[in-house]
Amino acid sequence: MQAYFHDLVGELEKLLTGDERFLASFAGEDSDFVRFNRGEIRQAGTVSQRYLEVDLIEGRRHSSSEITLAGDLATDRPRLRHAIEELRATRPFLPEDPHLLYAENAPSSERVQRGELPDGAAAANAVQAMGAGHDLVGVYAAGPIYSGFASSLGQRNWHSAESFHLDWSLYRETDRAVKSSYAGFAWRADELDKKARRAEAQLAALARPPRTLKPGHYRVFLTPAALGELVEILSWGGFSFRAMRTKTTPLIRLAEEKARLHPSVAIAENVSGGVAPNFQEEGFIRPDRVMLVEHGQLASCLVSPRSAAEYGVATNGASASEAPTSIELDAGGLPTDDVLARLGSGLFVSNLWYCNFSDRSACRATGMTRFATFWVENGELAAPVNVMRFDETIYRVLGDNLVDLTSERELILDAQTYDGRSVHSARLPGALVDDFTLTL
Amino acid sequence: MISELEARFRDVIPSVQFCSLRFVRERQEHLEVRRGVLQPVERSEDVGVMFTVIDHGGVGYAATSDLTPSGLSAAARRAAEWARATRTRAISAFANPPTASHVGSYASPVERPWASLALGDKIGLLSRECARLAVDDAIVDWSAGLWHVDSETLHLTTNGGRVHQALEILVPELRASANRGDETQTRTFAAGQHCRQGGLEILDEVGYFAAAPRVAAEALELLDAPDCPSGVMDLILAPDQMILQIHESIGHPLELDRILGDERNYAGRSFVTPDMIGSYRYGSELLNVTFDPTRPGELASYAFDDVGQPATRELLIQDGLLVRSLGGLTSQVRSGLPGVANSRATSWNRAPIDRMANLNLEPGTSTFAELVGAVESGVYMETNCSWSIDDSRNKFQFGCERARLIRDGELGPVLKNPNYRGVSATFWRNLAGVGDASTVEVLGTPYCGKGEPNQTIRVGHASPPCRFTGVDVFGGA
Numbered sequence: 024m025q026a027y028f029h030d031l032v033g034e035l036e037k038l039l040t041g042d043e044r045f046l047a048s049f050a051g052e053d054s055d056f057v058r059f060n061r062g063e064i065r066q067a068g069t070v071s072q073r074y075l076e077v078d079l080i081e082g083r084r085h086s087s088s089e090i091t092l093a094g095d096l097a098t099d100r101p102r103l104r105h106a107i108e109e110l111r112a113t114r115p116f117l118p119e120d121p122h123l124l125y126a127e128n129a130p131s132s133e134r135v136q137r138g139e140l141p142d143g144a145a146a147a148n149a150v151q152a153m154g155a156g157h158d159l160v161g162v163y164a165a166g167p168i169y170s171g172f173a174s175s176l177g178q179r180n181w182h183s184a185e186s187f188h189l190d191w192s193l194y195r196e197t198d199r200a201v202k203s204s205y206a207g208f209a210w211r212a213d214e215l216d217k218k219a220r221r222a223e224a225q226l227a228a229l230a231r232p233p234r235t236l237k238p239g240h241y242r243v244f245l246t247p248a249a250l251g252e253l254v255e256i257l258s259w260g261g262f263s264f265r266a267m268r269t270k271t272t273p274l275i276r277l278a279e280e281k282a283r284l285h286p287s288v289a290i291a292e293n294v295s296g297g298v299a300p301n302f303q304e305e306g307f308i309r310p311d312r313v314m315l316v317e318h319g320q321l322a323s324c325l326v327s328p329r330s331a332a333e334y335g336v337a338t339n340g341a342s343a344s345e346a347p348t349s350i351e352l353d354a355g356g357l358p359t360d361d362v363l364a365r366l367g368s369g370l371f372v373s374n375l376w377y378c379n380f381s382d383r384s385a386c387r388a389t390g391m392t393r394f395a396t397f398w399v400e401n402g403e404l405a406a407p408v409n410v411m412r413f414d415e416t417i418y419r420v421l422g423d424n425l426v427d428l429t430s431e432r433e434l435i436l437d438a439q440t441y442d443g444r445s446v447h448s449a450r451l452p453g454a455l456v457d458d459f460t461l462t463l
Numbered sequence: 464m465i466s467e468l469e470a471r472f473r474d475v476i477p478s479v480q481f482c483s484l485r486f487v488r489e490r491q492e493h494l495e496v497r498r499g500v501l502q503p504v505e506r507s508e509d510v511g512v513m514f515t516v517i518d519h520g521g522v523g524y525a526a527t528s529d530l531t532p533s534g535l536s537a538a539a540r541r542a543a544e545w546a547r548a549t550r551t552r553a554i555s556a557f558a559n560p561p562t563a564s565h566v567g568s569y570a571s572p573v574e575r576p577w578a579s580l581a582l583g584d585k586i587g588l589l590s591r592e593c594a595r596l597a598v599d600d601a602i603v604d605w606s607a608g609l610w611h612v613d614s615e616t617l618h619l620t621t622n623g624g625r626v627h628q629a630l631e632i633l634v635p636e637l638r639a640s641a642n643r644g645d646e647t648q649t650r651t652f653a654a655g656q657h658c659r660q661g662g663l664e665i666l667d668e669v670g671y672f673a674a675a676p677r678v679a680a681e682a683l684e685l686l687d688a689p690d691c692p693s694g695v696m697d698l699i700l701a702p703d704q705m706i707l708q709i710h711e712s713i714g715h716p717l718e719l720d721r722i723l724g725d726e727r728n729y730a731g732r733s734f735v736t737p738d739m740i741g742s743y744r745y746g747s748e749l750l751n752v753t754f755d756p757t758r759p760g761e762l763a764s765y766a767f768d769d770v771g772q773p774a775t776r777e778l779l780i781q782d783g784l785l786v787r788s789l790g791g792l793t794s795q796v797r798s799g800l801p802g803v804a805n806s807r808a809t810s811w812n813r814a815p816i817d818r819m820a821n822l823n824l825e826p827g828t829s830t831f832a833e834l835v836g837a838v839e840s841g842v843y844m845e846t847n848c849s850w851s852i853d854d855s856r857n858k859f860q861f862g863c864e865r866a867r868l869i870r871d872g873e874l875g876p877v878l879k880n881p882n883y884r885g886v887s888a889t890f891w892r893n894l895a896g897v898g899d900a901s902t903v904e905v906l907g908t909p910y911c912g913k914g915e916p917n918q919t920i921r922v923g924h925a926s927p928p929c930r931f932t933g934v935d936v937f938g939g940a
Binding site for chain 2: 054056058060061063064065066067068069070071072073074076078085086087088089090091092093094095098106109113116117118120121122123143144147148151158160161162164190191192194197198200202269270271275276279281333376377378379380381382383384385387389390391393410412414416439440441444462463
C-alpha cells in the first residue's frame with residue numbers, strides 16, 4: 024500500500040503547474056468486522072477503503088478535496104486529475120488564507136507495524152467459543168490501517184499497523200453486564216481466555232439482587248475505563264489552543280486560574296506512548312509528549328498550524344481539531360489491589376456512559392453508570408447497583424474530592440469505528456473520589 | 464457509471480440464494496467563514512459499493528472502493544465467503560432470506576440548485592452573515608457556514624430489485640460565543656438543526672438571512688441572564704429542543720434492533736420490550752408520533768430504505784399508545800413484529816441497521832400563546848446543547864442554550880444554563896399541551912451515532928412546541 028501511495032504522489036507531482044504545491048493525506052484500511060448478539064453472528068463482512076485528501080496551494084490561496092481511491096492507478100489517475108482540475112478552477116474565487124501554514128522542512132518517516140492476526144472467520148469462531156453458554160454481544164474488528172502524508176516539497180510519511188480489537192459484553196439480564204476488550208497487534212488465544220475468565224468472574228458477582236441508590240453524595244472508585252469517559256469530554260475543546268483563546272474551552276476557569284485540579288493531576292498528550300501516527304495533515308511532526316496539565320494547573324495546549332498562524336504562536340503539530348489522540352494521566356499512589364479496601368463503603372464504577380456538559384463554563388458534566396457497577400461495603404463487593412445518573416464538576420472529581428489515583432494504569436485503545444477504525448488511545452489510572460454527586 | 468455498474472453486477476454475482484449490491488456516491492462541500500476569514504474549502508467525493516450475500520442461513524458483506532471488474536468480483540466473492548463461514552452461526556433470520564425486490568426511484572425536491580450560485584457568491588453571502596454576528600467586543604468567536612451534500616444510491620438485487628435515489632441536503636450554520644471573565648455563552652442557529660433536503664431555497668424558508676443579529680444579541684443577553692431556577696415545574700420545550708427529546712427518548716427506544724439486543728455492547732438497549740407493542744401507554748393522549756420518510760423536504764425522506772423496502776408513513780404512537788416499533792425487514796422477521804422501512808446505512812462501507820428516518824410529533828390544537836398561558840410557574844427552553852441518556856433510554860438529562868421564565872401565563876426574563884432531567888417511561892405521560900400546525904418546525908440532525916462498526920446517519924424530526932408538567936428543572940453550577 025505504501026508503494027501505491029508513493030505512485031499516487033508521483034502522479035500528483037506530474038499534475039502540478041507553475042508555482043503550485045500540494046499536501047496529500049492518505050487514509051485506508053482493510054477491515055474484517057464481525058458483529059455478535061446473543062452469541063450468534065449478526066453481521067459479518069469486510070470493508071476495503073482508501074481515501075486521498077489533496078490540498079492544492081498557490082501562494083496563500085488553496086482548497087482541498089478528498090477522493091475515494093480504487094487502489095488501481097488506471098482508475099485513480101483520472102479521478103486525481105479531475106480533482107486537481109476542480110481545485111485549480113476554484114482558486115480564483117478564493118481569497119488569500121492568512122492562516123495557511125504547512126510544514127516546509129519536516130522529516131520523512133516510516134513506521135510499519137506488522138501483526139499476527141487470525142483469519143476473520145477463525146477469529147469469529149474463537150469469539151463464539153469463548154462466549155459459549157453466555158449472552159455475548161459485541162464486535163470484532165481487525166486488519167491493516169494505513170496513514171500517509173506527502174507534500175510536493177518532498178516530504179513523505181507513512182504509518183501502517185495490522186491490529187485487532189474485540190470489544191464485547193457478557194450480559195446476565197436486562198442492563199447488568201460485564202464489558203471487556205482485547206486489542207493489540209498479535210492475537211493470542213491464551214490472552215483472550217484470561218480476559219474471558221476475568222469477565223466470567225465479574226459476571227458471577229452480578230448475580231446478586233441489585234440495589235437502587237438514592238440521589239446523594241457517594242465515595243466512588245472510577246476504573247480507568249470509567250475515568251476515560253470523563254477525560255474524553257475534556258478533549259472537547261479542553262486542550263485546544265483555539266478554544267482557549269476564544270474562551271470557549273470547558274477549562275476556562277482553569278485557564279483563568281479561578282479553579283485548579285488536584286496537585287497530583289498531570290495530563291499529557293503522549294504520542295510516543297500511543298498508536299496514532301506522529302504526523303498530521305499539514306505535514307508537521309508531533310512531539311513525543313506535550314504536557315497539558317501539571318501540578319493541577321494548565322501547562323500548555325495543543326496548537327494546530329492554523330491556530331499558530333492565527334495567534335502568532337508555534338504549532339506543536341496538533342490536528343485541526345486540537346484534540347488529543349494519545350492522552351495520558353499520571354499514576355497516583357493507590358495500588359489497584361487495595362482499591363476495595365480504600366473505597367470502604369461506596370460505589371465501584373466499571374464504566375460511565377454518555378457524558379456531556381451540563382454547564383460548560385463550570386466544566387460540569389453529567390452521565391450515567393453502565394455495565395458492572397457495584398455497591399461495596401467494608402471493602403467487599405456487596406451488590407450490583409442499578410444505573411445512576413451523576414452530575415459533577417471536573418474540578419471536584421479531579422480536584423477537591425480526589426482521594427487518590429491508582430499506581431497502575433491501563434492502556435485503553437479506542438474501539439470507535441466512525442468513518443474508519445480509530446487509532447486513538449488513553450493511558451489512565453483509576454480514581455478514588457469522595458462526595459461524587461448522583462442525581463437520578 | 465450506473466449502467467456500467469449494473470452490467471458488472473450481473474457479471475460477478477456468485478452462485479448463492481441472494482445477492483445485492485448497494486452503490487453510494489456522495490459529494491460534499493463545506494464552506495465556513497469564521498471571524499471574517501474563509502476557512503479552507505473542503506470538498507469530498509466518496510464512492511463505493513457493498514455486496515450482501517445471504518445463503519443457506521449464512522450472511523456476509525463486503526464493501527470496496529474498487530469499482531473495477533476485478534475489484535467488484537473480489538468483493539462479491541468475499542461476501543459469499545463470509546456467508547459460507549457464518550452458516551449455522553448467524554442469527555436465525557437468515558434461514559429464510561428477508562429480501563426485497565422492488566423497483567423505483569426518488570429524488571429530493573430542489574428549486575434552486577447549489578450550483579446555481581457561484582462559489583464566490585456563496586463566500587460573499589457567508590462573509591456578510593459572519594460580519595453581522597460580530598456586533599460587540601464580547602463576541603469572542605463567531606462563524607457562518609453552509610454544508611451541502613449531494614448523494615446518489617443504487618440498490619440492485621438478484622431477485623429483480625432496482626432502486627435509484629438522489630438526495631440533496633443543505634445544512635445552514637451560524638454560531639456566536641460571548642464571553643465575560645470566566646463565563647462563555649454560545650448561541651447558534653438552532654444548533655445546525657435547520658437541515659433539510661432541497662436547494663438554496665431552504666435559506667429563505669428557515670429565515671437564515673434574518674438570524675445572525677438575533678443569534679449574536681441572544682449570546683450577549685445570556686451573559687447578563689440569571690441561572691435557570693431549580694425545582695419541579697411546568698416546562699415548555701421549543702421545537703429545536705423537542706426534536707432531541709423525541710430522538711433520544713422515543714426514537715432510540717423504539718428501534719427494534721435495540722429491543723432485540725444488537726446494540727447492547729455500544730449504543731445500548733431499550734426499556735421497551737416486544738410485549739409492550741400494542742398495549743403500552745407511552746405518553747398522554749396528546750402524544751401522536753409518526754415515522755414518515757414521505758414528507759417532502761424533511762432531512763431523511765426517501766422512497767425506499769437501503770435494503771429496497773418501500774417507505775410508507777406509519778403511526779408509532781397513537782393517542783399515547785405504543786402501536787409499532789422502528790424495525791426493518793430483518794428485525795421484523797426476527798421478532799415477528801410489524802415495523803417500518805428503516806434499514807439504513809451511513810454509506811457504502813457499512814451494513815444497514817434499524818435507524819430513525821423522519822420521526823415526527825404530530826401537531827395538537829394549542830397556539831403558542833395558549834401553551835404559555837396555561838403555565839402558572841415554569842420555564843420555556845430553546846435549542847439543545849447537551850444530551851445524555853442511559854443505555855435503556857430511560858433516565859435522561861438535557862440542556863439548552865437559552866430559556867425564559869414563565870410566570871402567570873407570561874414569558875419573562877431570559878435564563879442561562881437551563882437543564883432538565885427525567886425518565887422517558889413517565890415523562891411523556893406528563894405531556895399536557897401540544898402546539899398546533901402553525902407552530903410546527905421541520906428540523907433534523909446530520910449526526911445520529913449507532914452500530915458496530917459505528918455509523919452516523921441523518922434523521923429528520925418535525926415537532927411543535929410542547930408543554931410538560933412536573934419536570935425537574937435546574938440551572939448552572
